[in-house]
Amino acid sequence: MPLPQRTASLTRITNETKIQISLSLDGGVLPPYEPTEHFPAPEDPKEAEAAKQGIVPPKDAHHATQFTATQQITVSTGIGFLDHMLHALAKHSGMSLAIRAKGDLYIDDHHTTEDTFLALGAAFTKALGARQSIARFGRGDAPLDEALSWAVIDISSRPWAVINLGFRREKIGDLSTEMITHGLQSFAQEAGVTLHVCCTYGDNDHHRAESAFKALAVAIRTACTRRVAGEVGAGDIVSTKGVL
Numbered sequence: 001m002p003l004p005q006r007t008a009s010l011t012r013i014t015n016e017t018k019i020q021i022s023l024s025l026d027g028g029v030l031p032p033y034e035p036t037e038h039f040p041a042p043e044d045p046k047e048a049e050a051a052k053q054g055i056v057p058p059k060d061a062h063h064a065t066q067f068t069a070t071q072q073i074t075v076s077t078g079i080g081f082l083d084h085m086l087h088a089l090a091k092h093s094g095m096s097l098a099i100r101a102k103g104d105l106y107i108d109d110h111h112t113t114e115d116t117f118l119a120l121g122a123a124f125t126k127a128l129g130a131r132q133s134i135a136r137f138g139r140g141d142a143p144l145d146e147a148l149s150w151a152v153i154d155i156s157s158r159p160w161a162v163i164n165l166g167f168r169r170e171k172i173g174d175l176s177t178e179m180i181t182h183g184l185q186s187f188a189q190e191a192g193v194t195l196h197v198c199c200t201y202g203d204n205d206h207h208r209a210e211s212a213f214k215a216l217a218v219a220i221r222t223a224c225t226r227r228v229a230g231e232v233g234a235g236d237i238v239s240t241k242g243v244l
Contacts, residue, residue, distance in 0.1 A: 140218025
């Protein structure tokens with residue numbers, strides 16, 4: 001019997017940002033966004049009905065939209081490099097992920113980036129549910145040309161983040177490099193995970209960042225793996241405390 005799909009759909013509204021996320025940790029078809037006045041339904045009746053059933057790729061979709069038979073990804077935050085990193089995170093973790101955000105980018109990229117990662121962390125822990133049967137720990141290593149990064153995650157309800165990416169530039173595209181670090185810290189805080197991400201070496205900051213997100217994706221994919229009936233740990237909480 002196939003395992004149930006772990007999904008979440010949520011909306012985060014503040015005075016600074018409006019963010020919607022639809023997530024499936026196991027790939028596949030995404031649940032629809034929650035109805036909200038901040039993202040009106042399409043005017044076309046057929047498109048509006050389709051949006052009630054699931055995620056519809058936007059007509060103005062760019063490189064961070066990729067729909068296949070087994071995975072749906074579309075990310076639009078208004079910050080191109082952030083979209084690129086979240087696309088990579090979803091693709092290589094096996095998640096299906098839809099994010100749309102409206103933020104106060106006329107100020108800077110801080111609120112939009114931070115709130116996007118907070119919303120992603122909230123969706124992640126909501127989709128995980130009771131955290132039974134999961135592997136809990138995961139490690140990933142990923143190169144991108146000359147850059148090499150590793151990441152370790154513990155789905156532990158112990159939020160902590162150590163991020164060492166060694167950027168030399170102030171910005172990559174329109175994304176401040178300090179916000180990459182802060183964003184990952186925000187994700188760990190809201191998801192309730194312990195997270196260590198390090199770029200061991202690399203000359204190009206784009207490559208350093210992308211290899212780090214790909215390494216994190218591999219770590220997440222491993223940690224979220226579920227043990228099935230007959231395997232040690234199936235149905236159990238993987239903790240000597242008995243809770244996560």
